Amino acid sequence: MSCCAAGTEGALDLERAGVSLPSAEELKLCSRAVGPGLWQVDMSVPAVHCGTCISTVEGVLKALPEVERARVNLSTKRVSVVWKEAVDGVETDPVNLARAIASTGYSAHLFTAAEEASDALRNKLIRAVAVSGFAATNIMLLSVSVWSGAEASTRDLFHWISAMIAAPALIYAGRFFYESAWNALKHGRTNMDVPIAIGITLSYFASLWETIHHGEHAYFDATASLLFFLLIGRTLDHIMRDRARSAISGLARLNPRGAMVLGIDGSREYRAVDEIRVGDQVVIAAGDRIPVDGLVVSGESDLDMSIVNGESAPVSVRPGSEVQAGTLSLTGSLTVRATATARNSFLSEIIHLMEAAEGGRARYRRIADRAAQYYSPAVHLLAITAFIGWGLYDGDWKHAMMVAIAVLIITCPCALGLAVPVVQVVAAGRLFKAGVMVKDGSAMERLAEIEAVAFDKTGTLTLGRPRLVDAAKIEPVGFAVAAGLAAHSRHPLSRALWAAYGGQPRGFDTVREVPGAGVEAETEEGVWRLGNRRFACVADTVVASDKPYSEVVLSLDGFERATFLFEDMLRPRARSSIEALKQAGLDLGILSGDRAPVVAKLAADLGIDNWSAGLTPREKAESCAEASARGRRVLMVGDGINDAPALSSAHVSMAPATAADVGRQAADFVFMRDGLEAVPFAIEASRRAGRLIRENFVLAIGYNVIAVPIALLGYATPLIAAVAMSTSSIIVVANALRLNRLALDENALARKSAVTVPAGAPDNARIAA
Structure with missing residues (x-):
């Protein structure tokens, strides 16, 4: 029988059984692009409640050729499926996904916010x-x-x-x-x-x-x-x-159900948030939350952006400012042009990251799922053995039946199935409250194993908000050319150069960015380059600067035309965070593409002995890969396009929310606040989560080691068995909730590090401490 015929026959069987499936149009509408030819759809599977359920649903989906990956979230009772748009040139029917789930006996339908509420x-x-x-x-x-x-x-x-x-x-x-x-x-x-x-x-x-x-x-x-x-x-x-998972639910409630959309003729129409499309102009009144990511077209207001940056101070926005979904307009009305749909906006991305944290197939999670999968058959065999054994022993088959019932009840693997996922979801929620997003539960497991931390410099140890030094001394023509090139780059130094110019820069038809190096443009005069000295200057007469500032060089055909020097501010509480990491027994290092004098000064200020400067993206990645090959587990903390290979190569990775999109996607953790204290806090939370998971395994296994013999010996009635089984599950969940006691106390962190800043020290040093 052909695949098509088999699929049709299966569909008819399900239809005869009265199973309702979402249509292909509904599934496509609710899917979002996650890569070239790849789409992700989330479906609600309310009947899943244990490790066996997870394995069954994931197994049947992964057997489909069009499924790239499938992951069940036990807390939300949702399955996220990444599927290919076409297989071997044949367009995929997404209904096959729901049909496959239904074939296992689990009903699947599209998730709605009302259902969660x-x-x-x-x-x-x-x-x-x-x-x-x-x-x-x-x-x-x-x-x-x-x-x-x-x-x-x-x-x-x-x-x-x-x-x-x-x-x-x-x-x-x-x-x-x-x-x-x-x-x-x-x-x-x-x-x-x-x-x-x-x-x-x-x-x-x-x-x-x-x-x-x-x-x-x-x-x-x-x-x-x-x-x-x-x-x-x-x-x-x-x-x-x-x-x-109350943190996830709270986030979902921040998203408004709809908004007023401004028509071309000036009319206003209320639309549900899922119906807002890219390019629509949305009217936001004071006191309203922004429904989708967008760009302010008109109006000015102060926004509560605490969910974005973790800070309580409002941020002023005006025409041209970018705004994120979920932020609150406090003082004025805005007209915002949507740059993303609700499913692809900032708030939705955070919710997806939170939910992915529990769904990860970490090592402990795989062990628990595998154990739960084979547990039920073993329980049945044990109960039958107890029934036959007691019946033959004393001839009282009624008593033998009671013993078998007690064995069936007391050995239910609920506690074992809960041991890992409940800790992961509590840990993800606690990290979120501290401003740290987790992409995968397995990332917490890997973070708990690290032995060393490698930091990028610009935008990671520093805020990535450099200031141009001695701008008044720069030659105007070169400044205009450099500003024109800088306008095409997202690098922090390019942004600072552009902001410092303030005039009319020179325009270029085509500008190419080389990750980790700089930007270049071909003109009638020659090739203009703006970037690090090694990239910009290819002439043998070049002499590297020894000043402890970040440097950007403007060159024409390889010859230096201007040099721009920048100083950067350390992240808040950088010194105390570095000291806390040292006290945690971790080796620290810096992997930077910046010049040696700049990196050396920063390393000396922070007390980091191991540092490397002038590295290309490949060299950063190779450094992390070599450490992994030696069995050295390294956490890479970086931002930007040039750090993405290193973030992927490291044992586990972290990036600030200000990182480039590629950097955030490559990282396992994303921290939302400016302070660097998120790094030691995430490590401590992950280590505690690992300890709690192991404790839960001990509790679950220990319960069975004690309870099963008691039931087999006939000392537990079915009622006592029920109380014992329920109590074991509650104890495991309660043990996981202890993780909520872990506090992010910035003042305590500073005291613990015992960092002192001399009187009269510059503001940069005081903020960093």
Whole structure:
């Protein structure tokens, strides 16, 4: 059968089963470009709740030829799929993605903000807890009379009443376990709800058997209480997960639902945020949040940009200023031309980074998922062994059944499945509050392993806001040429040169930028170059400057025409952060493309002994790659296009939010604030997260080491098993929440480093300390 025929047959089977799939048009509309020919779509898969669910959904998607990668986020119950637009020249049908998920028994549909806002699952769980609690309480009251020695007829009556109370409670409150277990079994797989469903069902029918045969003891109270405690555990797990990812939910609420769009004829039309397109002019009133990234066309205002830079002080914007989605207009009205859609704007990018942090397939996460995947079959085998063993041992098959039920319940791998993801999502949320974005949960694992930190200089150790020195002494014609070339570059020194000129620069038809070197333009006079001395000056008579300033050289056909000197400010708290990294036992170094005198002065100011200057992007990357080859785990902190290869080559990487797009995309972490304290804080948070993950593994495994023998020996009733299993999950989640106690105390960081700044020191030194 051809692939096309198979896909059609599968679609018909799903249609007959009443499965609703999103259309190709809906999926394409909700997808966003993530690379040449690559698109990403997020779908909601509300039924996933354990490691086995994750492996099943990811496995079936990765088997499709059009899927580049797939990742399930357990907290948000979403799957992000990166798919190819075409395979072997044939256009891809994105409906195949939803169809593949549906074939495993999990329903998949497009995610909406409204769905996230109304937590229907939480409300259903709370109602189920109430119903099972009501049933358990009333059955317990009836059982008191039975335990007190009621007559046989009264005892049978109370047993039948208990059976009638327990049955609807089991059906209504137990449907979460039954639906999940049946869905898994009918698709030829198992999950952690299968043993739970079997356990509560056997417990009920064993009690019903006793009632029918006028037995003295029935266990309806244990069945209802068992269900009650299981649901409490699942509800608390759900609520704690929601609490752990509250930072993501809070970010989503910052995005307005819509805005007024200005028409060509001057009319105004309210549009939902997802309907705003690039080029639309959006009217923002004072007190409104900006819905999409854009450029101010008219109006002036002060913006609350705390989500961008972490600072409480407002920032003034005027025509020509760039604004980001989620920022708040405080004082005036603006007209903003959209430069990105809502799905590609700043706020959406941050949310995606936050969600990706938990979805990463880190080493610990893979271990937990693999263990959970094989855990359920092992539990079933263990329960069958306990049933047969006890039945043969004492001949009491009813007691053997109770032991088997207790084994099924007590060995549920909920705690093991939660051990890693809950720590990762709590850590990502804590880092976000400190102004650090995490792209992948595995990045935190790698950051905790580092032995050394390598810094770029310009824009990393410094703010990348250089000031031109002695601008008044520069020859006007050369200044105009240099400013014209600098206008075509995003390098901080080029920006500073352009800002210092302030006049009408010389125009150029074509300008080419060479990463890590500079810019050049061919004219009738010759080739003008603006950049580092090695790039600009190819003549043998060139003599390098020994001044401790950053240098940009203007040359014509390789001969120097002008030299521009810049001084830069260190990042706030740079000295205290460097000292904190030293105290953490890390080796520090600087990899810079700047001149040796400048780098040497900066290294001496910060107390860094190991530094290299005049490096090309390739040499930076090779330095990181060589360290990795020697087994040396290095964190590279850099920004700009020239640092991207090194960021990719290092064991783990970090970039400031002011970095070029390429640098931010290559980095594993992005810090939003100006201060350098984000680096030691991220390392400490990652190390603590690693310790908590290991502690959770010990707690989960230790629980089973203790609980399983107790259940096998017959010392745990099904009720005790339910309480123990739920408690183990709650303990694991609570242990992860300890990470929220980690505080970013800038004053404490400064005290810890014991850095002193002499009286009369320049402002640059005081800010850096």
